[in-house]
Amino acid sequence: MKGLVCLLLLSGTLCLSYISRSMEDSVRMRSVNSRSMEDSVRMRSVNSRSMEDSVRMRSVNSRSMEDSLRMNRSMEDSLRMRSVNSRSMEDSVRMSQQLRSEDGRQNPPQADTSRTEALTDSTQYCHLFFTDIHAALRELTATVTEQRVDIRELTTTVTEQRVNIRALETRLRDAEKADEQQTFILEELNKKHDEISSLGEVTSSQVEELRKENRDREIAFSASLLQSGSGSIGPSTTDITLVYRNVFTNIGNAYNPVTGIFTAPLKGVYVFKFSVYAHGNKPNLASAHIIKNEQYVVMAHAQQSQGTLNSSKGVVLILEVGDVVFVRLWPSSRIEDNENNHNTFSGYMLFPLR
Structure with missing residues (x-):
């Protein structure tokens, strides 16, 4: 039973070791996945930051372009004011020319002509400049609109x-x-594994001790009456202690084939069996007892005038260390044996007692 417990503990240790290794592999795989996820998060965070920087740069460019538009618009307003002033100057020049044409033909017309030409050139230049500024403003407005659309898309991304x-x-x-x-969980399994391993070591030592004890407790014997040939014992006027000389088994050497006596080496429960055999071709009696410390325990008895006499008995006894058990032939009894080993005496320890 304890050997089975040891095997179960060892198999449990192997199972826990396998589970612990599989858990360690799972933890390693999860750690690798966690690191890859961390790298992915970092890369996405870097991409997000770069995109945010791009959005900021585009927003700055858009703001600078809006500022440029504002500057161009202010320049346009200034040019419009100058155009208005130029037109007022042209009107004043025309008025002065009319007045001068009416009053004085005395003044030379060359100066007035040069002044008029100058005013005409400045007016044409202002119109050309306004045309270029309007085209640039339209281009800047379209670019700003595109930048705003890109900024919205980048913001969504x-x-x-x-x-x-x-x-x-x-x-x-x-x-x-x-x-x-x-x-x-892995740490707990490792703790359990260590505990079971230490328990397995203790159990292994205990099993080894039990094996030694069991080797000491391995007690069994079996023997027949005659070592060879055939013969008979009895009858007699007194009891005869039977000596079974043909030993089949004597584990523990507790049975003495010289005296026919079994001596208990350990306290425990023992099982004993014996048989008697004879021929009944004339008035005959075959009767024997198992004796424990000179105390009669059980009897095997057979009696008839002809034919074969045969009887056997068994008993379970509690023996202390040093108790003796043997078989004694009853007075006036006669038994016979040959190479078929009809008369036997056997015993073994069933289990020890403390």
Whole structure:
């Protein structure tokens, strides 16, 4: 029974060792997955930051372009004011020319003509300049509109990246919690494995001690009456202690084939059996007892006028160390034996007692 317990403990140790190794492999795989997820989160965070920087740069460019537009518009307003002033100057020149044409033909017309030409050139230049500024303003407005659309798209992408990063961070936290739980379970399994290993060592030593004790407790014998040939014993006027000389088994050497006496080496429960055999071709009696310390215990008895006499008995006895058991032939009894070993005496220890 204890050997079976030892085998169960050893098999439990092997199972726990296998589970511990598989748990360690699972923890390693989870750690690798966790690191890859951390790298993915870092890469996405870097990409998100770069995209945010790009959005900021585009926003700065858009603001600078808007400032440029504002500057161009202010320049346009200034040019319009100058155009208005130029037109007022032209009107005043025309008025002065009319007055001068009416009053004085005395003044030379060359100066007035040069002044008029100058005013005409400045007016044409102002119109050309306004045309170029309007075209540049339209281009800047279209570019700003495109930049705003790109900024909206980049902002949407950054928002999606942030959502993905939060989801990855949540999965990473869950994976870290799972890793902590797996590590805790692995530590507990290692503790159990160490406990069972130490218990297995103790059990192994106990099993070895039990084996030694069992070797000491391995007691059994079996013998027949005559060592060889055929013959008979009895009848006699007194009891005869039968000596079974043909020993089949004598484990523990507790049976003495010289005296025919079994001496208990250990306290325990013992089983004994014996048989008697004879021929009844004339008035005959075959009767014998098992004796424990000179105390009659059981009898095997057979009697008839002809034919074969045969009888056997068995008994279970509690013996102390040094108790003796043997078989004694009854007075006036006669038994016979030959190479078929009809008369036998056997015994063994069933289990020890403390």
